[in-house]
Amino acid sequence: MRAHGQVVVITGSSSGIGAAAARQLAERGATVCLLARRAGALDAAVSDIRARGGDAHAYPVDLTDDAATTDVARRLLADHGRVDTLVNNAGRSIRRPIRESLDRVHDHERVLAVNYLGAVRLTHALLPSMLDHGRGHVVFSSTMSTQLPVPLFSAYLASKSALESYARSLTAELGTSGITTTVVHFPMVRTEMSGATEIYSAMRMMDAERAGGWLVKAVVDRPTRVTSLSGAVAQAGMSVLPGVLIKVSAPLFRRMDRDLARRSQRS
Template sequence: MSRWYRAALGPSWSPVGLDRIRVAVGGRVVLVTGASSGIGEQTAELLGAAGATVLLTARRGDLLAALAERIVSRGGRAIPYAADLADPEAVDELATRLLADHDRIDVVVSNAGKSIRRSLTDTADRFHDVTRGNAVNFLGPVRLLSALLPRMRARRSGQVVNVSSLSVDLPAANFAVYSATKSAFEAWLRSVAPELRADGVATTSIHFPLVHTAMSAPTYSTRLPGLTARQAAEVVARTLVTRQRLLVPWWVRLAGVLTNNAQGPYEAASAALLRRRS
């Protein structure tokens, strides 16, 4: 992240020192979903280095095992749990294993996600994209949290961090399924947040702008301003220190308010842009 880009994001996006992260997560148990690559992988490495026991989940078990080995070789604690979040039975099995293996899970970083860049026309004969996006970005995380949260609430402590996207504030053409499913999870979390807060469980949502990972690579050039996966992990770690409820770049908030209040002109401008491109 260049200096000007960091300045554009504002001070709440700056990294905090490892010592402060250690105070927040040292000796705690942190589940990171989508830990096999990108933001999740870097978050697990960082939290493992800060003394957390990191529970790693994603489908690619070989990558999770290699990551766990790396964390352990540096003196940390990490355990891989391969599972497909889009498969309800696999999610139930994962939750059962996690609850059996660990008396407590202090933090869930709900990071696994699937992004689909596809127009409405191209989605017409690919409804499975809608089903799958919904399963990974909404139904799977809700199912997993529904199983894990009762114990957190009973202990009256914990935090859920939702790794979300600016597409919640600024839905854009060609990203309908992604925006809708990320927004659905955000709405669910906002709705349950008061119940969780009443029981001592904090919630955090981070609306990331572009992060250069395998997910964004097919769509966005690495020359565009964005965070690296490591920098995004530092933002996630920062929220475990600050327990901030919502982190949205100020310019995304502003653009969100403007486009919400001028949907007609915004959609007309987007349509003109699409027409020009095609």
């Protein structure tokens, strides 16, 4: 599939990876529909894309709101006639030890509300139209940490694993009806989300522009998965020796956090 001529809906495109992907897809000739809560940031992103000659449209919406999500899906279809690709990229993250989360089940509820239920809600609202057209592609922004679990992100990783399982079910049930999916396993990316954790200021990360390119690959090439080589190797290892890999990697991650904390204090 070429990007040119596609109607692509990208959630979480008021900043970070989603905003970069929207710019790049518009440059390749896609009509891009940008969804997120911050109307001002969406308008700025849309103006930027239009100033470069692209076709972009802003749809402010809170994806945790059922009625608002149904309404935005209806408006997307009324305005553009169809959606070729939906990129479920909106997300939030919480970094907190399980020991400090024992009275905080709401951490899980809040993260699931956006990362998992928000994505399922919008997918379900657009699926009937995709099925009527006999085709549709659904992309899910996930993380390398579902391939090899990093400590302190239990609620976040659970929500992304749920998303990945849902993607597999979509492919298994509706693949013969023209519905395809891609799960994108991002490594750490320099955005507002990763910037919220102070020690990560000292970590080397992918930039949002390059990560946006991974979403472009998902939209254009439509592979089942976009991953780094190290993520793919870790995922293969986890399916064979999960206990050993977690036992070996967890202390390494803890040491990495201690090193990052020391370096971020120095700078």
